[in-house]
Amino acid sequence: MEGRSSEYKKGLWTVEEDKILTDYIRLHGIGKWNRVAKVTGLKRCGKSCRLRWINYLSPNVKRGNFSQEEDDLIIRLHNLLGNRWSLIAGRVPGRTDNQVKNHWNTHLSKKVGARRQGKGKVGDSSQALSKSLRKNLSTLSKSDFTPSPSSNEEGTQSQAVNEIGFEHHQSIVGLSGSQEMMRSDIDYDNCFWFSSDELDLQPPSLMEFLDKSLDFVWYGL
DNA sequence: AAGAATCCCAACCGCTTCGAA
Protein backbone atom coordinates (compact mmCIF):
# COMPACT_ATOMS: atom_id res chain seq x y z
CA MET A 1 0.00 0.00 0.00
CA GLU A 2 2.81 2.37 0.95
CA GLY A 3 4.68 1.64 -2.23
CA ARG A 4 1.53 2.22 -4.23
CA SER A 5 0.71 5.56 -2.68
CA SER A 6 4.19 6.88 -3.40
CA GLU A 7 3.72 6.35 -7.12
CA TYR A 8 0.96 8.95 -7.12
CA LYS A 9 1.54 12.66 -7.21
CA LYS A 10 0.08 14.98 -4.59
CA GLY A 11 -0.58 18.68 -4.39
CA LEU A 12 -2.01 21.14 -6.85
CA TRP A 13 -3.09 19.98 -10.27
CA THR A 14 -1.41 21.31 -13.38
CA VAL A 15 -3.20 22.42 -16.55
CA GLU A 16 -1.84 19.33 -18.33
CA GLU A 17 -3.23 17.00 -15.68
CA ASP A 18 -6.60 18.73 -15.86
CA LYS A 19 -6.67 18.21 -19.59
CA ILE A 20 -5.80 14.52 -19.30
CA LEU A 21 -8.57 13.98 -16.77
CA THR A 22 -11.09 16.00 -18.76
CA ASP A 23 -10.28 14.08 -21.92
CA TYR A 24 -10.60 10.79 -20.09
CA ILE A 25 -14.03 11.70 -18.74
CA ARG A 26 -15.18 12.97 -22.13
CA LEU A 27 -14.26 9.58 -23.53
CA HIS A 28 -15.23 7.18 -20.76
CA GLY A 29 -17.66 9.14 -18.59
CA ILE A 30 -17.68 9.57 -14.86
CA GLY A 31 -16.88 6.71 -12.50
CA LYS A 32 -14.23 3.99 -12.25
CA TRP A 33 -11.83 6.63 -10.99
CA ASN A 34 -9.08 4.14 -10.26
CA ARG A 35 -8.93 3.34 -13.96
CA VAL A 36 -7.87 6.88 -14.85
CA ALA A 37 -4.24 6.33 -13.85
CA LYS A 38 -4.08 2.97 -15.64
CA VAL A 39 -5.66 4.21 -18.85
CA THR A 40 -4.08 7.67 -19.13
CA GLY A 41 -0.84 7.28 -17.22
CA LEU A 42 -1.85 10.18 -15.01
CA LYS A 43 0.06 10.00 -11.74
CA ARG A 44 -2.99 10.61 -9.60
CA CYS A 45 -4.99 8.21 -7.43
CA GLY A 46 -8.67 7.66 -8.19
CA LYS A 47 -9.74 9.56 -5.15
CA SER A 48 -7.78 12.61 -6.21
CA CYS A 49 -9.21 12.42 -9.75
CA ARG A 50 -12.75 12.18 -8.47
CA LEU A 51 -12.30 15.18 -6.19
CA ARG A 52 -10.64 17.25 -8.89
CA TRP A 53 -13.52 16.59 -11.27
CA ILE A 54 -16.31 17.12 -8.75
CA ASN A 55 -14.86 20.23 -7.16
CA TYR A 56 -13.25 21.97 -10.09
CA LEU A 57 -13.43 20.52 -13.58
CA SER A 58 -17.07 19.59 -13.81
CA PRO A 59 -19.05 22.02 -15.99
CA ASN A 60 -21.74 22.02 -13.31
CA VAL A 61 -19.45 23.79 -10.86
CA LYS A 62 -20.11 27.49 -10.51
CA ARG A 63 -16.99 29.59 -9.97
CA GLY A 64 -16.64 33.02 -8.45
CA ASN A 65 -18.00 34.75 -5.39
CA PHE A 66 -21.07 33.64 -3.53
CA SER A 67 -24.09 35.89 -3.95
CA GLN A 68 -26.09 37.29 -1.05
CA GLU A 69 -28.90 34.86 -1.91
CA GLU A 70 -26.50 31.94 -1.76
CA ASP A 71 -25.12 33.14 1.56
CA ASP A 72 -28.60 33.40 3.03
CA LEU A 73 -29.58 30.00 1.76
CA ILE A 74 -26.46 28.37 3.16
CA ILE A 75 -26.91 30.03 6.54
CA ARG A 76 -30.49 28.84 6.72
CA LEU A 77 -29.61 25.33 5.64
CA HIS A 78 -26.72 25.17 8.07
CA ASN A 79 -29.00 26.33 10.83
CA LEU A 80 -31.25 23.42 10.06
CA LEU A 81 -28.80 20.68 9.11
CA GLY A 82 -25.54 21.57 10.82
CA ASN A 83 -22.33 20.55 9.08
CA ARG A 84 -24.04 18.32 6.54
CA TRP A 85 -22.16 19.95 3.71
CA SER A 86 -23.20 17.62 0.95
CA LEU A 87 -26.86 18.05 1.83
CA ILE A 88 -26.46 21.80 1.98
CA ALA A 89 -24.56 21.90 -1.30
CA GLY A 90 -27.29 19.83 -2.87
CA ARG A 91 -29.64 22.74 -2.33
CA VAL A 92 -27.27 25.41 -3.62
CA PRO A 93 -27.13 25.08 -7.41
CA GLY A 94 -23.63 24.92 -8.87
CA ARG A 95 -21.83 24.77 -5.55
CA THR A 96 -19.94 21.76 -4.22
CA ASP A 97 -19.80 20.56 -0.65
CA ASN A 98 -16.16 21.63 -0.49
CA GLN A 99 -16.98 25.13 -1.70
CA VAL A 100 -19.83 25.48 0.76
CA LYS A 101 -17.73 24.14 3.61
CA ASN A 102 -14.82 26.47 2.85
CA HIS A 103 -17.12 29.43 2.38
CA TRP A 104 -18.83 28.70 5.66
CA ASN A 105 -15.57 28.32 7.59
CA THR A 106 -13.94 31.43 6.15
CA HIS A 107 -16.86 33.84 5.82
CA LEU A 108 -20.27 32.77 7.00
CA SER A 109 -19.43 31.40 10.44
CA LYS A 110 -18.11 34.83 11.40
CA LYS A 111 -21.05 36.57 9.78
CA VAL A 112 -23.53 34.35 11.61
CA GLY A 113 -21.64 34.75 14.86
CA ALA A 114 -21.93 38.49 14.59
CA ARG A 115 -25.60 38.32 13.66
CA ARG A 116 -26.43 36.03 16.57
CA GLN A 117 -24.73 38.33 19.01
CA GLY A 118 -26.95 41.15 17.90
CA LYS A 119 -30.20 39.20 17.94
CA GLY A 120 -32.09 36.76 20.06
CA LYS A 121 -31.01 33.17 20.04
CA VAL A 122 -33.87 31.51 18.25
CA GLY A 123 -31.27 29.87 16.06
CA ASP A 124 -29.96 27.98 19.04
CA SER A 125 -33.32 26.41 19.66
CA SER A 126 -33.13 24.96 16.21
CA GLN A 127 -30.15 22.93 17.32
CA ALA A 128 -32.56 20.45 18.85
CA LEU A 129 -34.27 20.07 15.53
CA SER A 130 -31.00 20.01 13.73
CA LYS A 131 -29.60 17.27 15.93
CA SER A 132 -32.60 15.03 15.69
CA LEU A 133 -33.02 15.69 12.01
CA ARG A 134 -29.38 14.98 11.38
CA LYS A 135 -29.67 11.69 13.22
CA ASN A 136 -32.45 10.64 10.93
CA LEU A 137 -31.03 12.12 7.78
CA SER A 138 -27.90 10.11 8.36
CA THR A 139 -29.89 7.00 7.59
CA LEU A 140 -30.76 8.27 4.14
CA SER A 141 -28.79 8.11 0.98
CA LYS A 142 -28.20 11.07 -1.30
CA SER A 143 -30.75 9.82 -3.80
CA ASP A 144 -33.44 10.19 -1.18
CA PHE A 145 -33.06 13.95 -1.43
CA THR A 146 -33.30 14.16 -5.17
CA PRO A 147 -36.81 14.94 -6.29
CA SER A 148 -37.88 11.84 -8.12
CA PRO A 149 -40.02 11.89 -11.24
CA SER A 150 -43.73 11.72 -10.51
CA SER A 151 -43.91 8.23 -11.97
CA ASN A 152 -41.58 7.15 -9.19
CA GLU A 153 -43.40 8.96 -6.42
CA GLU A 154 -44.08 5.82 -4.44
CA GLY A 155 -40.45 4.85 -4.49
CA THR A 156 -37.43 5.68 -2.39
CA GLN A 157 -38.34 9.21 -1.55
CA SER A 158 -41.69 8.70 0.09
CA GLN A 159 -40.36 5.63 1.79
CA ALA A 160 -37.58 7.72 3.25
CA VAL A 161 -40.03 10.33 4.44
CA ASN A 162 -42.16 7.70 6.13
CA GLU A 163 -39.12 6.36 7.91
CA ILE A 164 -38.20 9.67 9.47
CA GLY A 165 -41.61 11.28 9.70
CA PHE A 166 -42.25 10.51 13.32
CA GLU A 167 -38.90 11.81 14.43
CA HIS A 168 -39.46 15.02 12.50
CA HIS A 169 -42.76 15.49 14.20
CA GLN A 170 -41.12 15.06 17.58
CA SER A 171 -38.38 17.43 16.65
CA ILE A 172 -40.72 20.22 15.82
CA VAL A 173 -42.79 19.67 18.94
CA GLY A 174 -39.55 19.65 20.89
CA LEU A 175 -38.51 22.84 19.26
CA SER A 176 -41.75 24.56 20.07
CA GLY A 177 -41.37 23.83 23.74
CA SER A 178 -37.73 24.68 24.00
CA GLN A 179 -36.08 27.87 25.11
CA GLU A 180 -37.49 31.18 23.99
CA MET A 181 -40.03 30.02 21.49
CA MET A 182 -43.54 29.60 22.86
CA ARG A 183 -46.22 27.47 21.32
CA SER A 184 -48.24 30.58 20.62
CA ASP A 185 -45.34 32.01 18.62
CA ILE A 186 -45.63 29.33 16.05
CA ASP A 187 -47.30 29.97 12.76
CA TYR A 188 -49.34 26.81 12.60
CA ASP A 189 -50.38 27.32 9.03
CA ASN A 190 -46.82 27.31 7.89
CA CYS A 191 -45.59 24.75 10.33
CA PHE A 192 -45.18 21.44 8.67
CA TRP A 193 -46.93 18.57 10.42
CA PHE A 194 -47.97 20.75 13.26
CA SER A 195 -51.63 21.15 12.53
CA SER A 196 -52.52 17.70 13.76
CA ASP A 197 -51.45 15.15 16.32
CA GLU A 198 -52.15 12.39 13.88
CA LEU A 199 -49.00 10.72 12.72
CA ASP A 200 -50.50 8.99 9.75
CA LEU A 201 -50.71 12.20 7.78
CA GLN A 202 -50.12 12.13 4.10
CA PRO A 203 -46.36 12.56 4.08
CA PRO A 204 -45.18 15.43 1.90
CA SER A 205 -41.95 15.22 0.02
CA LEU A 206 -38.74 15.59 1.92
CA MET A 207 -37.79 18.66 -0.06
CA GLU A 208 -41.11 20.22 0.90
CA PHE A 209 -40.34 19.43 4.50
CA LEU A 210 -36.96 21.11 4.23
CA ASP A 211 -38.47 24.18 2.65
CA LYS A 212 -41.06 24.50 5.40
CA SER A 213 -38.46 23.87 8.05
CA LEU A 214 -36.17 26.49 6.61
CA ASP A 215 -38.84 29.12 6.89
CA PHE A 216 -39.62 27.94 10.37
CA VAL A 217 -36.19 27.93 11.92
CA TRP A 218 -34.84 30.95 10.12
CA TYR A 219 -33.58 32.94 13.03
CA GLY A 220 -33.60 36.11 10.99
CA LEU A 221 -37.40 36.13 10.95
C1' DA B 1 11.40 46.87 1.01
C1' DA B 2 10.92 42.79 3.52
C1' DG B 3 9.63 39.66 6.92
C1' DA B 4 5.62 38.13 9.73
C1' DA B 5 0.97 37.24 10.23
C1' DT B 6 -3.31 36.13 8.44
C1' DC B 7 -6.59 34.66 5.03
C1' DC B 8 -8.35 31.58 1.82
C1' DC B 9 -9.25 27.48 -0.65
C1' DA B 10 -7.67 23.30 -3.14
C1' DA B 11 -6.49 19.00 -1.87
C1' DC B 12 -5.66 15.31 1.32
C1' DC B 13 -6.84 11.96 5.01
C1' DG B 14 -9.40 8.73 7.48
C1' DC B 15 -13.61 6.91 8.15
C1' DT B 16 -18.22 5.27 6.65
C1' DT B 17 -21.48 3.63 3.37
C1' DC B 18 -22.78 1.31 -0.74
C1' DG B 19 -23.19 -2.36 -3.79
C1' DA B 20 -21.55 -6.15 -6.52
C1' DA B 21 -19.73 -10.71 -6.35
Next chain:
DNA sequence: CTTCGAAGCGGTTGGGATTCT
Protein backbone atom coordinates in the same frame (compact mmCIF):
# COMPACT_ATOMS: atom_id res chain seq x y z
C1' DC C 1 -23.92 -13.55 5.17
C1' DT C 2 -19.26 -11.93 4.10
C1' DT C 3 -15.81 -9.63 1.63
C1' DC C 4 -13.80 -6.00 -0.76
C1' DG C 5 -13.29 -2.24 -3.96
C1' DA C 6 -15.51 2.10 -5.13
C1' DA C 7 -17.66 6.14 -3.83
C1' DG C 8 -19.04 9.61 -0.56
C1' DC C 9 -18.45 12.52 3.41
C1' DG C 10 -16.63 15.85 6.83
C1' DG C 11 -12.50 17.41 9.20
C1' DT C 12 -8.00 19.00 8.54
C1' DT C 13 -3.82 20.63 6.34
C1' DG C 14 -0.51 22.91 3.09
C1' DG C 15 0.82 26.52 0.78
C1' DG C 16 -0.01 30.53 -2.26
C1' DA C 17 -1.92 35.21 -1.93
C1' DT C 18 -2.73 39.16 0.57
C1' DT C 19 -2.36 42.33 4.35
C1' DC C 20 0.02 44.15 8.19
C1' DT C 21 3.96 45.94 10.77
